[in-house]
Amino acid sequence: xxxxxxxxxxIDGVHYHQFDIVIVGAGGAGMxxxxxxxxxxxxxxxxxxxxxxxHTGAAQxxxxxxxxxxxxDSWEWHTFDTVKGGxxxxxxDAAEILAKEAIDAVIDLENMGLPFNRTPEGKIDQxxxxxxxxxxxxxPVRRACxxxxxxxxxxxxxxxxxxxxxxxxxxxxxxxxxxxxSDVDGVEQPAGVVAYELSTGELHVFHSKAIIxxxxxxxxxxxxxxxxxxxxxxxxxxxxxxxxxxEDMEFFQFHPTGLAGLGILLTEGARGEGAILRNASGxxxxxxxxxxxxxxxxxxxxxxxxxxxxAEGRGAGPNKDYVYLDCTHLGAEVLExxxxxxxxxxxxxxxxxxxxxxxxxxxTAHYAMGGIPTNVxxxxxxxxxxxxxxxxxxxxxxxVSVHGSNRLGxxxxxxxxxxxxxxxxxxxxxxxxxxxxxxxxxPAKEVRETIEGIRANAGGERIAVLRRELQEQMDMKxxxxxxxxxxxxxxxxxxxxxxxxxxxxxxxxxxxxNTDLLxxxxxGFLLDLAEVVVFSARNRKESxxxxxxxxxxxxxxxxxxKHTMAYLTGDPLSSDAADHIRLDWKPVVMxxxxxxxxxx
Amino acid sequence: xxxxxxxxxxxxxxxxxxxxxxxxxxxxxxxPEVDEQPKWVDYDVEMFATDRILDALHKIKWExxxxxxxxxxxxHGICGSDxxxxxxxxxxxxKTLIKDxxxxxxxxxEAIKGLPLEKDLIVDMDPFFESFREVQPFLIPSSKPGAGxxxxxxxADRARFDDTTKCILCAACTxxxxxxxxxxxxxxxxxxxxxxxxxxxxxxxxxxxxxDILNDQEGVWRCRTTFNCTDACPRGIQVTQAIAExxxxxxxxxx
Numbered sequence: 001x002x003x004x005x006x007x008x009x010x011i012d013g014v015h016y017h018q019f020d021i022v023i024v025g026a027g028g029a030g031m032x033x034x035x036x037x038x039x040x041x042x043x044x045x046x047x048x049x050x051x052x053x054x055h056t057g058a059a060q061x062x063x064x065x066x067x068x069x070x071x072x073d074s075w076e077w078h079t080f081d082t083v084k085g086g087x088x089x090x091x092x093d094a095a096e097i098l099a100k101e102a103i104d105a106v107i108d109l110e111n112m113g114l115p116f117n118r119t120p121e122g123k124i125d126q127x128x129x130x131x132x133x134x135x136x137x138x139x140p141v142r143r144a145c146x147x148x149x150x151x152x153x154x155x156x157x158x159x160x161x162x163x164x165x166x167x168x169x170x171x172x173x174x175x176x177x178x179x180x181x182s183d184v185d186g187v188e189q190p191a192g193v194v195a196y197e198l199s200t201g202e203l204h205v206f207h208s209k210a211i212i213x214x215x216x217x218x219x220x221x222x223x224x225x226x227x228x229x230x231x232x233x234x235x236x237x238x239x240x241x242x243x244x245x246x247e248d249m250e251f252f253q254f255h256p257t258g259l260a261g262l263g264i265l266l267t268e269g270a271r272g273e274g275a276i277l278r279n280a281s282g283x284x285x286x287x288x289x290x291x292x293x294x295x296x297x298x299x300x301x302x303x304x305x306x307x308x309x310x311a312e313g314r315g316a317g318p319n320k321d322y323v324y325l326d327c328t329h330l331g332a333e334v335l336e337x338x339x340x341x342x343x344x345x346x347x348x349x350x351x352x353x354x355x356x357x358x359x360x361x362x363x364t365a366h367y368a369m370g371g372i373p374t375n376v377x378x379x380x381x382x383x384x385x386x387x388x389x390x391x392x393x394x395x396x397x398x399x400v401s402v403h404g405s406n407r408l409g410x411x412x413x414x415x416x417x418x419x420x421x422x423x424x425x426x427x428x429x430x431x432x433x434x435x436x437x438x439x440x441x442x443p444a445k446e447v448r449e450t451i452e453g454i455r456a457n458a459g460g461e462r463i464a465v466l467r468r469e470l471q472e473q474m475d476m477k478x479x480x481x482x483x484x485x486x487x488x489x490x491x492x493x494x495x496x497x498x499x500x501x502x503x504x505x506x507x508x509x510x511x512x513x514n515t516d517l518l519x520x521x522x523x524g525f526l527l528d529l530a531e532v533v534v535f536s537a538r539n540r541k542e543s544x545x546x547x548x549x550x551x552x553x554x555x556x557x558x559x560x561x562k563h564t565m566a567y568l569t570g571d572p573l574s575s576d577a578a579d580h581i582r583l584d585w586k587p588v589v590m591x592x593x594x595x596x597x598x599x600x
Numbered sequence: 601x602x603x604x605x606x607x608x609x610x611x612x613x614x615x616x617x618x619x620x621x622x623x624x625x626x627x628x629x630x631x632p633e634v635d636e637q638p639k640w641v642d643y644d645v646e647m648f649a650t651d652r653i654l655d656a657l658h659k660i661k662w663e664x665x666x667x668x669x670x671x672x673x674x675x676h677g678i679c680g681s682d683x684x685x686x687x688x689x690x691x692x693x694x695k696t697l698i699k700d701x702x703x704x705x706x707x708x709x710e711a712i713k714g715l716p717l718e719k720d721l722i723v724d725m726d727p728f729f730e731s732f733r734e735v736q737p738f739l740i741p742s743s744k745p746g747a748g749x750x751x752x753x754x755x756a757d758r759a760r761f762d763d764t765t766k767c768i769l770c771a772a773c774t775x776x777x778x779x780x781x782x783x784x785x786x787x788x789x790x791x792x793x794x795x796x797x798x799x800x801x802x803x804x805x806x807x808x809x810x811x812d813i814l815n816d817q818e819g820v821w822r823c824r825t826t827f828n829c830t831d832a833c834p835r836g837i838q839v840t841q842a843i844a845e846x847x848x849x850x851x852x853x854x855x
Contacts (some may be wrong), residue, residue: 050725052769053671053679103748110750113739115758115765115801122752147765153678154765161738199718228673264676345676348695349650464662507666510633513719516666 027054028416029395030214036424059152061269062144065102086404201511222365223471237525248370258364324358378423405545459503628710680770712775740806773829
């Protein structure tokens, strides 16, 4: 249902809006939710960007679904691959939903207009991707539905186009900074959000019955990342500051093939089409590590092998600090038609032509497996089982958990569609009977104080200096390989940076388009989340999926076959993270598959 | 990476030294809360040849003047946030490398033209997205496929509109068009590109509606085939050709 977005009242300089459902974030998950929510309830989508700038658009290779358009496949095989790929930390009931609903999710998008590549029969074409196999690991299977190497772009555009068709209300360049909680019989429930309008510097309160967080990831805690500058974890950070838990934050995915030194993503679809990773001597080293599926092993395994090759002196280039992605045997036609964008990235940013030369690559921080815990209805949890009524999360900011400790490629474009849709539908059902909760007096007070505090702070610490130190230290000490020692060191760094952050100063004191102020706020979220990531990582004394501990190189099912749940307790500014972070565990849901050793 | 996996026997490679140099960037700045008129301001920044203009802007913002304001997100030419005029040409700051410019002279950077200037390199994008919305940029099929079924489309039919699916709505084309500069009512190249994307999609049945919209006096006929748009497109879309194809479709009365 549409409504004039200017339909608001102003009290003490704060704009007040009322919508049944507020969706925070306009990437794939947010807009997929909006397509369900818009027709059934008064809905607003709030984005700190314009919707088409969201990072879903940077996803390249494909979206998994067992359509079996080109060879035999089944959702059950897809479920198994997802569970095994996640190193058995996947909630298997959720993975089954993901794999089953994948088929409709792809068909939905095609029906909405998404221009998938086609087979000679005119059906949606499919390609191979890491970790996706036929019959429980026998051989790679063609499961990824794709549109050249810009599948994410096509999904983002198609969803935006359909939001335009439905007349969805967008509030573009509005930065949500707080979720308003109201006390209902001693339990906190969400009553709306507070947003900062970038163009004016004014504050807006969105009073709503239901809120869907779809704010994406937080890859900017690392220096080398495929993530956009804007992926600073604001949504996850807001939830954290409200003392709601975060799940499995230690599990961060490092995508094997980032352009060396830059981190710009080169799709795994390249290897799906036959590209090969080689070390300095030209050896196809993945044959040694994953003899069955070689270069198409899951990302955690490939990233580790690459770092190992370099650490053991087999890296290429003048500094021996990267390996090669060799696409030269694929031929110009495959590269130009199936992988045109990454071909151009290599040419533009490294001056390397993939048609004739191997491309220098190294792992790049890519995807947060952890995030805001939800159940399979996309409802946010306040502990292991209790739902926060009216609060939903979907996409990378959420942890269902369908990805466990390592997400398979093409399962994230799937995740945003399946759980975005579920969030939208369930929110609509919820608001049919729910009431608007009363707003507290001056609900924008905290946000106003935060913003004015930063604006007035003359402490002299510079945003870029603190952020750079955080990112560099995270790359050095909490990346593909971790030890207790490295994590202890970065813990100390984060603590010092959090102290210095209290003296952060901005040079731009203006009201309009104050991106200096925005970056200062974003840095606060990055520091909070980095602390949780590292604290959770230090506590998990095993290696599993994206979390590789050199000092505990083996998976330890006896002690750690369980999700981490982190809670903010006490004074968030206390010097020792242990004083304000409490860790707990949440059992993994197992249905069909017993944990096995993970071999490919 | 941790020390435990490093092979101590491996010889430490000598780091390669890459030279940096000073580049002068002259930016057209405008603070709506202070300035009556935009003004050009010089900055010297230390850059590497492979750095992007976006890196230069970040260096200025992060090390010299935090008030410098511009949009950016993905930083590799996909999100379409950072279209701007660089040395008089519309480009994405994140896809323009220092080495591809003549750095013996200063580099001039200003906001794209034809849309209201808000602050520094930021313009109001709402009029641009309004034109996009007006061409009905979404699939309008007259029939429904069977439940749970995809529509069938041949490889050739899919290829027919591939070029115009690449659009990232950065506005580099529209804001490079001299007609758009003088007549803000003109739909502009980007809206026509997005209409083209559906007009030539074999699954769509509303080409007639869109062709009527674009047959308007503010529609495709305003295009004078200057080719600025094609030159400006960071995605390499043959924009002028797409506009010509829409013109031909209007003449024929069908795609």
